[in-house]
Amino acid sequence: MKKASGSRHPWPIRLCHWTNVLVMIGMLMSGWGIYNASPLFNFTFPAWMTLGGWLGGHIAWHLAVMWLLFANGVSYLVWGIISGQFRGRFLPLSGHALWQDLFSALRLRLHHRGSDYNAVQKLMYLFVLVDGVLLVLSGLSIWKPVQFSGLVALFGGFDRARYVHFYAMSGLVLFTVVHVVMVILVPQTLWPMITGGKRSADRE
Structure with missing residues (x-):
C-alpha cells in the first residue's frame, strides 16, 4: 500500500x-x-x-x-x-554506515537520497546541534561570568570559555562551508528547501 x-x-x-x-x-x-x-x-x-x-x-x-x-x-x-523529525532523519547512525558513506564521499560518489539523510549528513547535523549548544553555553559564560560562574568554572575559567566560544564558532563556519559546497555539488537540493518539495510515496 x-x-x-x-x-x-x-x-x-x-x-x-x-x-x-x-x-x-x-x-x-x-x-x-x-x-x-x-x-x-x-x-x-x-x-x-x-x-x-x-x-x-x-x-x-x-x-x-x-x-x-x-x-x-x-x-x-x-x-x-x-x-519525530529528529528521530526519523538523524537516527539510526551506525559506525559501519558512517565509514561507508565517508569513503564514498571522499571518492565523490556519495549519493543524495532526497529527504533521507546519509550517514555523513546525519553526523554533520548532529555535530552542528551539539556545537550550537556549546556556542550558547560558552557565550553565556562570557556575557555574564558572575551570574553564570558555574558555567565559567566548567569551561575552566573566563579566558578558556572565550577560546571554546571561538572554536565552536569556527566549527559552525566550517559546517556552513561544507553545507554550501554540498548544495553547489547537488543543486537540486536547494529548491525543496524553499518550496518544501514532495517526498515520493512510501510503501507499507
Whole structure:
C-alpha cells in the first residue's frame, strides 16, 4: 500500500532554516567585531566583515540577534522532537554506515537520497546541534561570568570559555562551508528547501 508522506522539508523546518541563515550572519559579523577588540590570536577580521561600527555597537547587535537565535533554536528543537523529525532523519547512525558513506564521499560518489539523510549528513547535523549548544553555553559564560560562574568554572575559567566560544564558532563556519559546497555539488537540493518539495510515496 502506498501513502503520501508530505513535503520533504515541512514549513517549520524551512522557516527555522532561513531565519537561522540571517541570524547567524548577524551573530558572526557582530561577534567578529567583538573579537577584534581583544583578539585571541595574531589576526583580526577586516572591518567590512563586522557589524556594529564600534565595540558598543558590536555588542548591541550581538545581544539583540542572540535572542532571535535562541528563540529560533528552541522552536527548532521542540518541533523536531515533538514531530519525530529528529528521530526519523538523524537516527539510526551506525559506525559501519558512517565509514561507508565517508569513503564514498571522499571518492565523490556519495549519493543524495532526497529527504533521507546519509550517514555523513546525519553526523554533520548532529555535530552542528551539539556545537550550537556549546556556542550558547560558552557565550553565556562570557556575557555574564558572575551570574553564570558555574558555567565559567566548567569551561575552566573566563579566558578558556572565550577560546571554546571561538572554536565552536569556527566549527559552525566550517559546517556552513561544507553545507554550501554540498548544495553547489547537488543543486537540486536547494529548491525543496524553499518550496518544501514532495517526498515520493512510501510503501507499507
